[in-house]
Amino acid sequence: MTTEQKHSDPALAFAAHDHAHCTGDVLARAEELSAETGARLTPVRRRALEILLESHRALGAYEVLEKLAEAGFGNQPPVAYRALDFLVDQGFAHRIRRLNAFAACMHPGEAHSPAFFICRACDAVAEAPAEAVRRAMEAAAARIGFSVERMNVEALGLCPTCAEAAS
């Protein structure tokens, strides 16, 4: 890994880095996409995305809600769930079922079939492209005549930093 290691490199989620790039670049990209498609990235929705981008963790809806409320938005659950549902629909965020939580998408706009690597020690979440995984699933599905519409692929384990610390 040299200079072509981009801020969107999944390994970065598990390492110290200039996180402002993650936030700024992805947010800008989401705005471009919204302008193109006519999706309405309103203030709550935009703020919700910022909140997710401010960490590489997945945040529960109630965590997001709390921060939205701090920013002057409503403080009832539907406020957070609606904003998050919008982000997921637009592909700006992903839902991590294992954690009942949401994480900003690191590659908005790029068709991708994400896999998530969740560190059980520090709760960091890395999103990695997983085309090979998707192909394997499609193949397995084809064998039983199943047609796949959506997938959740999540792995729990230890990130490099925590694995090091544990040994």
Place this chain on the structure above:
Amino acid sequence: MTTEQKHSDPALAFAAHDHAHCTGDVLARAEELSAETGARLTPVRRRALEILLESHRALGAYEVLEKLAEAGFGNQPPVAYRALDFLVDQGFAHRIRRLNAFAACMHPGEAHSPAFFICRACDAVAEAPAEAVRRAMEAAAARIGFSVERMNVEALGLCPTCAEAAS
């Protein structure tokens, strides 16, 4: 597919079949395994497994609880969660996070890395071996230095029967 199509063929979950075989064979296998390992397949736990085996759907903990209560066991949530946790620990059941539900394992004892195919129309759940998926995940994990301990691989879509009906 000819006569070597076993009751454990994942496609069967989506087709009419002699379901007593699923129930009986898998339950017997679970008992063998428990005897071998010393795991205590007590009456509640055994009944919970039977309940899961009685359908190819994934059942919520409260659904299982209701049926356990009908069988004379306690009717408070921990009764169901404890039995289900035991079954999952022993590899006799799997947790389907997308549905907040549990399904009996169709291949207890065989080391396997299951993938689940969930029909969004009829709620049937098929468990298929997915070694290729696991390998792809391990490879992706290795690239970012992540060590995988557990995985959830779930696909939502249409089973052959429902796809047919919808077209």
Place this chain on the structure above:
DNA sequence: GCTTGACATGTTATGCTATAACATACGATA
């Protein structure tokens, strides 16, 4: 300008999922 309709947001209330904490029972072992 006014009306209408689509959509976003706010709020109340409720339902579903999961676990903490403590009490009781029971078999194995010393």
Place this chain on the structure above:
DNA sequence: TATCGTATGTTATAGCATAACATGTCAAGC
């Protein structure tokens, strides 16, 4: 038979998610 580990039962509560309704905003059509 005293003790310990494990299983079960029960109470209470925490955490996650949505239904239903009210209000606000803006743009299209009259």
